[in-house]
Amino acid sequence: MGEPNFVKTICGYCGTGCGLVLEVQDNKIIKIRGDKEAPVNKGQTCVKGAFAYEYVHAKDRLTSPLIKKAGKLVETTWEEAYQFISNRLQDIKTSWGPNAISMFASARSTNESNFVTQKFMRTVIGSNNIDGCNRT
Numbered sequence: 782m783g784e785p786n787f788v789k790t791i792c793g794y795c796g797t798g799c800g801l802v803l804e805v806q807d808n809k810i811i812k813i814r815g816d817k818e819a820p821v822n823k824g825q826t827c828v829k830g831a832f833a834y835e836y837v838h839a840k841d842r843l844t845s846p847l848i849k850k851a852g853k854l855v856e857t858t859w860e861e862a863y864q865f866i867s868n869r870l871q872d873i874k875t876s877w878g879p880n881a882i883s884m885f886a887s888a889r890s891t892n893e894s895n896f897v898t899q900k901f902m903r904t905v906i907g908s909n910n911i912d913g914c915n916r917t
């Protein structure tokens with residue numbers, strides 16, 4: 782077993798943005814504690830931030846994108862998945878207009894990701910149809 786590394790990060794479970802310190806050994810998270818230097822939480826976390834990390838190493842976790850082909854989900858590359866999404870969004874926008882597209886963002890993303898998401902919807906797609914579970 783290698784020596785543990787301590788990695789600072791931000792909890793992505795809710796919009797509070799608590800600072801966390803991950804204890805990582807052999808490329809696996811073995812413990813999480815609150816970051817005492819983080820101004821938001823000063824070392825505190827809720828139960829999700831401290832303990833809900835085993836999914837990271839779950840054997841059945843999706844590690845590549847899937848596209849439905851002939852009714853079945855098939856593993857594909859990120860390049861093909863992004864091209865597929867881009868083509869479908871362009872088709873819908875051309876056929877039905879930008880307001881036919883909506884985006885549901887996630888409270889489990891960072892503020893920066895949500896910012897980019899709304900920018901993408903408003904400036905690239907041309908639609909204000911964006912919402913997220915982070916306001917519930």
Ligand code: SF4
Pocket residue numbers: 792793794795796797798799822825826827828829830831
């Ligand atoms: S530790 Fe809890 S309160 Fe803090 S950001 Fe994560 S989910 Fe939110």
